[in-house]
Amino acid sequence: MEAMGVLMTYPMSSYLEQQLQNRFTLFRLWNLPNKTHFFNHNAHNIQAVVGSTHIGADPELIDSLPALEIVSSFSVGLDKVDLAYCKEKGIRVTNTPDVLTDDVADTAIGLILATLRRICEDDRFVRSGLWKKDEFKLSVKFSGKKVGILGLGRIGTAIAKRAESFNCSISYHSRSEKPESKYKYYPSVIKLASNCDILVVACALTEQTRHIINREVIDALGPKGVLVNIGRGAHVDERELVSALVEGRLAGAGLDVFEHEPQVPEELFGLDNVVVLPHVASSTVETEMAMADLVVGNLEAHFLKKPLLTPVV
Amino acid sequence: MDPQDHQQPELRQVLVLQPPFVFNIHEHLFADRFHVLKAYDSPLPTRDFLQANAQSVKVVLCSGIRDLPALKLVVTDATGVNHIDMAECVRRGIKVTNVGDVYSDDVADAAVGLLIDVMRRITSGERFVRDGCWTTSREYPLGAKLGGKRVGIVGLGNIGSRVATRLEAMGCIVSYTSRRKKQSTPFTFYPNILQLAFDSDALVLCCALTNNTRHMIDNKVMKALGKKGIIVNVARGALVDEVELVKCLLEGELGGVGLDVFENEPNAPRELFELDNVVFLPHAAAFTNESFYDVAQVMIANLEVFFGNKPLLTLVNNKF
Numbered sequence: 194m195e196a197m198g199v200l201m202t203y204p205m206s207s208y209l210e211q212q213l214q215n216r217f218t219l220f221r222l223w224n225l226p227n228k229t230h231f232f233n234h235n236a237h238n239i240q241a242v243v244g245s246t247h248i249g250a251d252p253e254l255i256d257s258l259p260a261l262e263i264v265s266s267f268s269v270g271l272d273k274v275d276l277a278y279c280k281e282k283g284i285r286v287t288n289t290p291d292v293l294t295d296d297v298a299d300t301a302i303g304l305i306l307a308t309l310r311r312i313c314e315d316d317r318f319v320r321s322g323l324w325k326k327d328e329f330k331l332s333v334k335f336s337g338k339k340v341g342i343l344g345l346g347r348i349g350t351a352i353a354k355r356a357e358s359f360n361c362s363i364s365y366h367s368r369s370e371k372p373e374s375k376y377k378y379y380p381s382v383i384k385l386a387s388n389c390d391i392l393v394v395a396c397a398l399t400e401q402t403r404h405i406i407n408r409e410v411i412d413a414l415g416p417k418g419v420l421v422n423i424g425r426g427a428h429v430d431e432r433e434l435v436s437a438l439v440e441g442r443l444a445g446a447g448l449d450v451f452e453h454e455p456q457v458p459e460e461l462f463g464l465d466n467v468v469v470l471p472h473v474a475s476s477t478v479e480t481e482m483a484m485a486d487l488v489v490g491n492l493e494a495h496f497l498k499k500p501l502l503t504p505v506v
Numbered sequence: 507m508d509p510q511d512h513q514q515p516e517l518r519q520v521l522v523l524q525p526p527f528v529f530n531i532h533e534h535l536f537a538d539r540f541h542v543l544k545a546y547d548s549p550l551p552t553r554d555f556l557q558a559n560a561q562s563v564k565v566v567l568c569s570g571i572r573d574l575p576a577l578k579l580v581v582t583d584a585t586g587v588n589h590i591d592m593a594e595c596v597r598r599g600i601k602v603t604n605v606g607d608v609y610s611d612d613v614a615d616a617a618v619g620l621l622i623d624v625m626r627r628i629t630s631g632e633r634f635v636r637d638g639c640w641t642t643s644r645e646y647p648l649g650a651k652l653g654g655k656r657v658g659i660v661g662l663g664n665i666g667s668r669v670a671t672r673l674e675a676m677g678c679i680v681s682y683t684s685r686r687k688k689q690s691t692p693f694t695f696y697p698n699i700l701q702l703a704f705d706s707d708a709l710v711l712c713c714a715l716t717n718n719t720r721h722m723i724d725n726k727v728m729k730a731l732g733k734k735g736i737i738v739n740v741a742r743g744a745l746v747d748e749v750e751l752v753k754c755l756l757e758g759e760l761g762g763v764g765l766d767v768f769e770n771e772p773n774a775p776r777e778l779f780e781l782d783n784v785v786f787l788p789h790a791a792a793f794t795n796e797s798f799y800d801v802a803q804v805m806i807a808n809l810e811v812f813f814g815n816k817p818l819l820t821l822v823n824n825k826f
Contacts, residue, residue, distance in 0.1 A: 295653045296626075299676055303628050306619030310794075312787065313629045319786035320779045324772040329527055330788055334796035335619075336611035358675035359615065455640040462636055470631045471640040477626070479651040 197496050198239040200258070202248040205267050209485035213243065216489065222248070232257050241265060241492055246425075246472065247454070249273025255282065263495045265488045268475075269293060269348075271505060272398035272425055279506050286506035287491040290347060292483035293475035298351035300474035301393050301423045304447030305340075305356075307468045308419055309333040309391075314465040333444075336360050341389030343382060343405070344396025344424070345371055352393055364389060367396070382406070386413035391421060398425040408433045411443055419445045423474045426452040435460050438467060449474045518813045519543055521563045523552060523570040526583035527793070532802035540809060565812060567805070571600060579818070581808050583801050585609055585664075586714060587822055603808040606820040607664040608800040609792040614668035616791035617710050617740045620764025621657070621673070623785045624736050625650045625708075630782040650734075650761075653677030658706035660699060660722075661713025661741070662688055669710050681705065684713075699723070703730035708738065715742035725750045734761040740791040743768040752777050755784065766791040 199217040201210060213219045220239060225231045236257055242250050242264045250264045252275050263285040264274055271288055279286050307313050311332040318324060340356045342349045342365040353363045353376060364377040366385040371378070379385040382405055386392050392414050396402055406420065406429040414420060420443060422429055431452045437443040438461065445466035451457050454472055461467045475484065491502050520540040525533070536542055543563065548555045556563075556573040565579040569589050580590060580602045587602060595602055623629050626649040634646055657673050659666045659682040670680045670693055681694040683702045688695070696702035699722055703709060709731060713719055723737065723746040731737070737760065739746055748769045754760045755778060762783030768774050771789055778784045808819050 295677055296651055299622060299652050300626060302676070303619065303622035303626055306615060307623060307628050307632075310616055310619050311790075312616075312619050312623055312785065313632045315788055315790055316629045316786045319774050319788050322776075324774070324788045326772050328772070328788070329793050330790045331793050331795055331798060332790065334612055334794040335615045355672075355675045358672045360611075457635055457640070468628070468632055469635045470628065471635050471646050473627070473631055473646060473649065476646065476648050477651040478648045479654075481648055 194493065194496055197241065197492075198235070198260075199241040199243055199492065200239045201243045202250075202254075203245045205245040205247070206481050206485055208482055209243070209267060209488060212485055212489050213492075217241070217492070236260070241495070243267060243488055243492075244273060246270060246273060250279070251275055252278050255279065255284065263287070263492065265491045265495075267484055267488050270398060270425060272427070276506055284506070285495060285501060285504060287488075287501055287503050288505055289484040289487045290503055292487055293480050294347045294351050296477050296480045297348050297395075297423055297474040298355055300449060300470070301348075301352045301395070301421055301447075302355050304421045304423070304449065304468055304470070305391055305393075305419070306335055308421070308445045308447040308466065309335050309338075311465070313468050335391075338362075338390040339364065339388065341365065341379075341385045341392045342376075343367075343385065343392065343394045343428075345374060345376070346395065346397070348423070349393075349395040352395055361391075368401075382410050383413045386410045386418070387415075389414070390417065391419045394420070394422045394424040394428045396424055396428070398427055403427050404430045406430065406434070408437075411437045414443060416442055417444050419443070419447070421447040423449045426450040426454060431458060438464055517541070518809070519560075519563050519565070520581075520809060521545065521556075521560050521566040521570075521574070522568070523566065524568065526568050526801075526805075528583055528798050528802045528805070531798055535802050535806060536809075539806060540813075565809065571595065571598070579603070579808075579812050581805050581812075583805060588715065592822075601818060602822045603805075603818050603820045604822050605801050605804045608804055609797050610664040610668055612794045612797045613665045613712075613740050613791045614672060616766060616787065617665070617669050617712065617738050617764075618672045620738045620740070620766065620785055620787070621708060621710060621736065622652065624738070624762040624764045624783065625652055625655070627782075629785045633782075654679065655707040656681065656705060657708045657710060658682065658696070658702040659693075660702070660709060660711045660745075662691065662693070663712065663714075665740070666710075666712035667691070669712060673710075699727055700730055703727045703735070706731060707734065708736040711737070711739040711741045711745050713741055713745065715744055720744050721747045723747065723751070725754070728754045728760055731760065733759055736761050736763065738764040740766045743771065748775060751775075755781060 197217045200220045202222045237260050239258050240262045244250050244266045246268045266288045269288050269290045336359045338361050340361045345365040345367045366379045366382050435458045447468045449470040494501050518540045521543045523545045545555045562576045568582050582604050585604050655678050657678045662682040662684045683696045683699050752775045764785040766787040
């Protein structure tokens with residue numbers, strides 16, 4: 194299988210890079226002195242692309258790889274892969290569902306607690322040496338609050354299960370109601386936002402969900418509401434979110450993702466009621482390995498003409 | 507509750523030597539219903555104030571039972587009663603109420619928040635972004651998954667049991683140590699802390715501070731927990747040998763810690779301020795807007811039943 198050429202779009206994981214290197218002829222799409230020369234020289238030898246949330250497979254890349262057979266994404270989200278174009282061209286697409294569900298759900302809970310209970314802010318406070326005797330800091334309780342989940346897929350369901358252990362009441366909005374679910378369904382995002390204390394974005398990014406969290410939804414969530422985003426930056430109208438936070442029209446936000454990563458709006462750095470993370474919801478040693486193994490497993494299955502492990506297209 | 511429904515406030519004297527934290531926000535709730543004698547507001551030294559004003563006082567808030575010959579009840583704003591001379595209360599027939607479990611949810615939530623934070627590097631990840639490092643280097647160290655980790659809870663009371671439920675929902679394997687095995691829990695009991703530490707990836711401290719538990723987390727326990735081991739303390743600083751803890755962290759003998767309490771508050775060990783695997787809270791685990799309100803309500807409810815000659819709600823059993 195060493196003859197198979199795999200193009201990695203980005204240094205997303207050194208473990209993955211090593212695994213790919215061991216099994217295939219690995220090409221790297223970064224640090225290229227001359228991209229055109231690279232493609233002229235190697236394109237016909239590349240059968241697979243391994244993409245990430247940062248750089249996936251858009252029509253331009255697909256067109257520049259005439260021998261491309263499969264795109265194996267190191268992610269569950271496929272917003273950076275042109276699925277329709279892949280289907281049209283007969284290119285297979287796989288992702289990494291399930292193995293990262295727990296970590297992402299844990300991150301959502303961690304962000305809720307860090308934001309409501311002011312953990313990061315308090316940590317800064319203690320390290321500044323400003324803590325004085327008989328001084329106390331009040332934060333906002335999480336247990337028992339109303340949690341609204343946007344997208345009740347694998348990740349949304351895992352978040353709901355965790356929030357339930359905190360005696361939270363769970364409601365959700367989804368493309369369609371899930372009759373087997375015990376949670377309360379709201380037919381619109383605005384209704385969901387109006388009826389919860391903490392709104393968690395856990396749906397896929399599609400044309401329909403781009404900026405689904407807009408001014409109206411933020412207003413509905415309200416000045417005591419908290420937004421947590423472990424989906425994609427583009428789910429949220431970031432400009433509107435920033436002004437809502439700066440103007441106090443939203444109580445706080447816990448964000449793992451941003452519209453133009455790694456850029457984070459400067460204004461957020463001046464706020465203590467915002468927790469910002471560098472897109473790490475699935476970044477654990479265990480899950481990185483499981484995701485990488487799944488990417489490699491899908492590629493091997495494809496090249497051995499066996500059924501793909503986690504195909505999307 | 508309409509104050510007019512009750513006896514006139516003037517007859518319902520409640521003495522306060524030092525204002526409880528909840529007075530910062532909810533003092534009016536007390537003042538509306540009771541005649542609050544504020545010793546701390548008086549220019550007189552406390553003893554003189556009590557001599558002049560408090561000879562017939564039957565109830566005091568929080569603590570301070572000396573020089574009160576008519577005292578019948580102490581209403582504290584805490585869960586623990588270490589700060590009260592319980593033996594003396596028994597001798598004098600003085601009852602003591604605490605706040606029951608109104609703080610338990612919040613403390614448990616904070617404990618879980620700290621554990622997630624340390625394992626998944628939330629506060630340190632935040633620092634990475636706020637310091638502008640994300641734009642220059644997209645490499646951020648990986649965290650550790652919570653699912654499948656063995657967590658040992660020290661003290662399975664109101665707080666510990668809530669921590670257990672929450673961590674179980676995240677896929678942790680929960681065990682505990684306690685003075686006695688609890689009959690109706692599914693979690694594995696360990697009769698001693700050292701054995702629990704050997705078999706755990708993380709310890710969460712949720713027990714009371716007593717003579718038996720002081721410095722129970724010592725060098726041996728830390729070494730047993732191991733180089734990747736994590737400790738979360740939302741109980742009392744003195745449960746941990748803090749000098750040893752600092753040493754272990756600086757020498758890389760522990761994976762990380764989340765600490766809400768310290769041996770010498772408000773002084774947290776400065777040697778740890780440069781470390782990325784430590785998360786600090788300023789003894790804030792119990793303090794939310796909601797718990798403050800609930801504490802005021804419980805205290806007032808106990809005062810109401812006392813003045814109404816009804817059974818106290820959160821009486822602390824006087825086994826002293």
